[in-house]
Amino acid sequence: MTMLHTINKSPFERNAFDSCLTHVKKGSAILLIEDGVYGATQGTAGATKLAAAMKDVAVYALQADVEMRGMQGRLIDGVKLVDYGGFVDLVTQHQNTQAWL
Amino acid sequence: MKLAVLVNEGPYTHQASDTAYLFTRAALEKGHEIFRVFFYHDGVNNGTRLTVPPQDDRNIVKRWTELAEKHKLDLVVCIAAAQRRGILDENEAKRQGKDANNIAPGFRISGLGQLIEAGIQADRLVTFGD
Amino acid sequence: MTDEMMEEGGKIKKFLYINRKAPHGTIYALESLEVVLISAAFEQDVSLAFIDDGVYEIVKGQDTKGAEIKNFSPTYRALEGYDIEKLYVEKESMDARGLTEKDLLVPVKVLTAKEMADLMESQDVVMSF
Structure with a gap:
């Protein structure tokens, strides 16, 4: 079974993003919400790390959070956008959810 | 599916409560059961x-109250955390000798056991916090 | 525990409490310990993980007198009395903070980050504070 990891912190503010990437296992999923969506944007210090993780892990970002921060159009290729219903689906599709607060 | 939601931050300062609300509403719209929202x-x-x-x-606050009314949601405020922060219902106000209470309609105050029970009974527990 | 809970008994889930925050700057460590203590009454399969700044929660020598704040660190030593004995600490988190097992106030099992990831995935409920 696989996990859903949520990250709600900017990678520049705390280590939630790095710590999550260290612990995420192949086949699991990461959903970036709130300030976490900055971690999904191109040209950032963490972008290479996230792109590498995406070989094994599906990465999603909450569309409303991306848009409210003006980050639409800046996302790393392959990051999938979901709405709140999509968030719910990700929760039900995975065995458990870990919030990297 | 039966879902439980844990909200660890207050309104406005953090986005956590907004996200938790929108998640809960979306889950209900999709036909899932929300076993409990624990604050x-x-x-x-x-x-x-x-x-x-x-x-x-x-x-x-009003948004939570209205969602609770519409869907018979169980919104539970942790008693120990509430006492520290001055959230009281009528009984608690009386018991603690306070001159007022402030609990919003649709919310109830109860123990931490309600959170553990939600973890046991629900198929998934989702946490929103800082 | 209420009667209602007793009737619902029988369901045993794996609960993992993940502590990632240092103990005194915010209340999360203290209040998460309160959850862990309550959870003992529900006879679930409880584990605690200390990673990132969470390892500071169980460092020896915490003296809160000068700050006039309650010192809850001895409570970690009392967990054993509640049959909560599965305490896991991440090696990489300790290394990064210049800490070793000798610096900790409770007996723990040290896991690598990879082992910690396996532990997380084997759980039914993960609560992080």
Whole structure:
């Protein structure tokens, strides 16, 4: 079974993003919400790390959070956008959810 | 599916309560059951009826109350966390000798056991916090 | 525990409490310990993980007198009395903070980050504070 990891912190503010990437296992999923969506944007210090993780892990970002921060159009290729219903689906599709607060 | 939600931050300072609300509403719209929404840490501040946000902004507390009324949601405020932060219902106010209470309609105050029970009974527990 | 809970008994789930925050700057460590203590009454399969700044929660020598704040660190030593004995600490988190097992106030099992990831995935409920 696989996990859903949520990250709600900017990678520049705390280590939630790095710590999550260290612990995420192949086949699991990461959903970036709130300030976490900055971690999904191109040209950032963490972008290479996230792109590498995406070989094994599906990465999603909450569309409303991306848009409210003006980050639409800046996302790393392959990051999938979901709405709140999509968030719910990700929760039900995975065995458990870990919030990297 | 049966879902439980844990809200660890109060309204407005953090986005956590907004995200939790929109997640809960979306889950209900999809036909899932919300076993319980549990408010912990500063999350208990979601349960005061005394907030007066600006009229052109969302009313976070009222929004929870209305969602609870519509879907018979169980909104539980942790008693230990609530006592630290001054969230009281009528019984608690009386028991603690306070001159007022402030719990919002649709919320109830109960013990931490309610959170553990939610973890046991629900198929998934989702946490929103800082 | 209420009667209602007793009737619902029988369901045993794996609960993992993940502590990632230092103990005194915010209340999360203290209040998460309160959850862990309550959870003992429900006879679930409880584990605690200390990673990132969470390892500071169980460092020896915490003296809160000068700050006039309650010192809850001895409570970690009392967990054993509640049959909560599965305490896991991440090696990489300790290394990064210049800490070793000798610096900790409770007996723990040290896991690598990879082992910690396996532990997380084997759980039914993960609560992080």
